[in-house]
Amino acid sequence: MDLIIIGSGFGGLGMAFHAARQGQRFLVLERAEDVGGTWRDNIYPGVACDTQSHHYSFSFAPNPDWSRRFAPGPEIHAYLRDTANRFGITRNIRFGCNVTRLRFDMADTLWHVESSRGIFRARTVVSAMGQLTEPAFPALPGLADFAGPVLHTARWDAGFSASGKRIGVIGTGASAIQLVPELAAEAGHLTLFQRSAPWMCPKDDRDFTESEKRRFRRFPLWQRLYRYSIYWSWERSWPEFLDGSRRQKRRSREMLEWLDGQVASPELRRQMTPDYPLGCKRVLLSDTFLPALERPNVDVCTAQIRRVTPGGVELAGGTSIDLDMLALATGFTAQEFLPGLAVIGAEGKELHEVWEEAGGAEGYLGIMVPGFPNFFMMYGPNTNLGHNSIVFMLECQAHFISKAIRRLHRSNKKTIAIDSHEMAGYQQTLQDELARTAWAGNCTSWYKTGSDKITSNWSTTTLGYWLKSRFWPKRLSVD
Template sequence: MKASTTSGADQIVIIGAGVAGMCMGIKLKQAGIDDFVVLEKAATVGGTWRDNTYPGCGCDIPSHLYSFSFAPKPDWSSAYSPQPEIHRYLQHCAERFGLLGHIRFGTEVTEARYDQAACLWRVSTSNGDTIAARILVSGTGQLNRPLTPDIAGLDRFAGTAFHSARWRHDADLRDKQVAVIGNGASALQFIPRIAPEAGKLTVFQRSANWVLPRNGEAYTSGQQARFERHPWTARLHRWHLYLQRELRFGRMQRDSGRNRELETLARRYLAHMIPDPVLRTRLTPDYPIGCKRILISDDFYQALKRPNVHVETARIDHVEADAVVTADGARHRADAIVFATGFDARSFLAPIRITGRHGRTLADQWHEDPEAYLGMTAPGFPNLFVLYGPNTNLGHNSIIFMLECQARYVLQCIRACRSARFASMEVRPEVVTRFNQALQAAIGQTAWAGSCSSWYKSASGRVTNNWSSHATAYWWKTRKPHWGHFVLRHAGERS
């Protein structure tokens, strides 16, 4: 469906129709604001839940918490929902809240340039269109650009090779020699699904992950009926899940007793599931728990114990036409290679070129250590709001809670600027500096700042993806904008 949009000076452009962009669009609709357009490069909504369709794909946050607070779903099938169910939920929300009429599908944003004289963003698309917008909101998120390692000889591989986020459902893996490169969150989910049908499956592991049991039970029909008949019970269940996870943040404090207790639980789970001491040693991380993303699964360890599965810890040297060759010279035959190597989470908004005042790009400004005020605004980029930006990821709770906080905050900014007829608002540089100094001091006390490399960190070792405290603390900081933190300008006013 082609969106009905306006080209007026007050138009709002949202990039992306994933969870973040949808949340922003729905909040605008609920506030009676209709002069916005959502630019989506794909043919449907859903973002990461549209793109990731690998076997076993699902969420590791409880279903009743990984959903919009304003759109409860009483009939979630299980405690942790599978990808198809989440995608259907998002499609339903887009229809229910009248969002589809605002979305331009098949429209990829290539560039956005701030016109300082007009106080407008000029947004260019792959279709050759240029859209003028007073407000630009990015909903592209952090986990949408698959990262494939540059391995020598990969271009000469004769078999099938693909990233788990772009799963090749036409690839028949039955009785094949399958190489899985990487062992993170995606691999944890699809390895148990493909291991029974593969002839041999070799998992190339660079570093082990801490794994805890998922305990993902299905909801009974009685529970679903109760949530449907008595919505307050579903709300209570959601709050219980939220508070339960808020209390777990204490486990993320570096070198704390609770953090050590959590590591003990993970070690016991590993020892219980993997009796083989050699394999158990390979699967034991060499860094403190929480430094990297903690994974949850009820069937990953079982899959690794299968006789046709081998965990290889030697470094990959190169790829040949029919094999992956490790640094020790061993050839591991492969008919197919599946990359479970995650995403480029450090290049926010890439590959879109965002140019602010004075011609500086956001990529240049965030080249080394991306930072923003509340993860949303950056100096030099008036009227630009980034949802799920720097230091807004969570390691203990639901990102949808954070996105709702951000959407409410941005909505307040839009309303205030319109009522006071401000043409632009731009965060003050000293505000960003103060905010991030305090944030980094706090995050330095967490396990995420520990001695490991992870996608939470920039190349310099600074944690640039995760929030530093409880999700409730973020809600408190974003409950209302502090106007003194911004430079507010009327049209024609010089900077």
């Protein structure tokens, strides 16, 4: 093949659209039996996006019929299915194909792609496996001995009923604030175990009216302008993520004032007040989470869990809490880029070993790594965001990769790769910029490694990323 794409979420389908438009012979290899990535896998109650629907969609496939400002998960999954079918991508997807190893053969300058459905060969490979795919499980003693159901939000049982049950939810991240209100409405009692309070702001979610949908359908330009307005409103918020900036301080005061107005209980306000700078961890949006915590059948527990017992949990002070079910809203192994995939480059080195030597994952624009010719990543290192839509970043990456592949084909060369000196200069600038941000603050988050190297987030505005993705690096090896 000309190109093999691994994964069929937003990244994989966006890349496939560009490949089809260029007339390339390509395949999408998907380990599951359906497209959708994280929106296929996450089916917990209340799952939804925290980026507005019209901005959390492809620019080439606008959807005038979104039901809400922030679409629920099943609707986003349906949109991805429709996009794959509408643009003829589905026929190029091999489902049930789990890729385990990539090896670049210098003799034939091809990538050998080993999978559960055999070996494929291609000139170029794009990994669109995503960053939020493998669930992270807490290292709690006794967790395996718990007698009731233990459900991670990324591996939810659609048949589970919370009615009348004593439920413990571990975590207060993006999935927890959506899950807790849904479970609390049915549970006999719910205990939320919180390690640190999140920064939160109102979501202001609502249904779109039928007249609004008709307007989007009849006037595509209006829909596009609406999308642009969302983009720029988020882009203007970037200074809030610069550590110590006026905008950060002002926004912090606004969020704390909003918290005071939302929560009547002084004790709950104390528990839900963050003790780290705004933006150091992911900022959350919700209209329903704080009211759910004030329900009479809900408690917030900030004590450390000593161990899990067959009938509940034991806290550090010795107190026991009886539970019928545990819900793990503990996120993903976001620092483990390309989990379960061995990538052997031109010099025989394995990519994860290269990253380990560097102290964490690295990639030029999160896309290319020296020594790995004709290999590209989407949603790779340092391409996550705190203030805008990841779909925008994915489209920038798909454009850059398509341009690289087109350049390779037109030049009659066999390989294209980023120069190691170019990569070193880029990485130094990136980390210097990141040191100014709130993500470098004194908190534990999935944005950085245990050594405090920030490997997840982009270092400046999305407009800056767009500009960089439109120009070639100064030193690019094309052989």
